[in-house]
Amino acid sequence: QPTNRIIDKLCKRYDLKKGEIVRLAFGYMDKACINPSEPPESAKSELAKINKRQDDLIRFIRHFEETQLSPMVRATHAISVRFDEIVKNLGTTIDTEMNVSKENLRSILRKMDEVFGEQKATMQDISKKLNLLYHFQKDNTNLLLKVMALYAELASCGLTDGKKKERLKEDIDNLLNLKS
Numbered sequence: 001q002p003t004n005r006i007i008d009k010l011c012k013r014y015d016l017k018k019g020e021i022v023r024l025a026f027g028y029m030d031k032a033c034i035n036p037s038e039p040p041e042s043a044k045s046e047l048a049k050i051n052k053r054q055d056d057l058i059r060f061i062r063h064f065e066e067t068q069l070s071p072m073v074r075a076t077h078a079i080s081v082r083f084d085e086i087v088k089n090l091g092t093t094i095d096t097e098m099n100v101s102k103e104n105l106r107s108i109l110r111k112m113d114e115v116f117g118e119q120k121a122t123m124q125d126i127s128k129k130l131n132l133l134y135h136f137q138k139d140n141t142n143l144l145l146k147v148m149a150l151y152a153e154l155a156s157c158g159l160t161d162g163k164k165k166e167r168l169k170e171d172i173d174n175l176l177n178l179k180s
Contacts, residue, residue, distance in 0.1 A: 073158060080152035087148050094141055098134055105130060147175050 010021050029036060109123050154168040 073156070077156045080156050083152055084149065087145055091141055091145055095138070098137065102130070102134065143175060143178075147172055150175070 007018055007021060010016070011018055014021065016024070028034075034040075105127065109127060112123055150168050150172045154165060154172070157165050157168070
């Protein structure tokens with residue numbers, strides 16, 4: 001009798017027939033994987049399960065960060081530091097070699113001027129072009145160093161540095177577009 005009253009009450013509330021309400025109730029229990037022979041779980045126990053799952057997920061994320069992400073970030077940072085050192089040394093070496101080449105060219109030009117006085121104007125023109133080439137090369141090298149430094153900084157960004165990454169990408173694009 002009490003079950004019949006509950007069914008009648010639900011039928012009136014939802015404006016359904018007894019057969020429909022029973023069919024819908026069974027469908028709901030099937031979809032929700034509810035076993036009617038087991039007592040319903042309290043909201044507290046459900047919240048405790050959810051909290052436990054969240055805690056497990058947070059522990060997993062922290063563990064993953066400690067074992068995977070942090071070593072990758074440290075390795076990337078070490079690589080970028082070495083890369084910066086190599087780039088600086090390369091820039092210095094290029095400047096030194098360019099200066100040596102420039103001095104060698106000047107001495108050759110002096111000797112040629114002594115031997116070939118009539119070709120002096122031609123050699124000065126070549127010297128100007130080489131000087132322009134030197135400045136062009138130096139500007140390109142400086143641009144390359146800036147782009148490499150920005151890439152290194154971009155590589156050392158963490159997962160949560162979204163704004164910094166976007167700013168670095170814009171800076172890189174701006175530098176590359178300046179040259180185009």
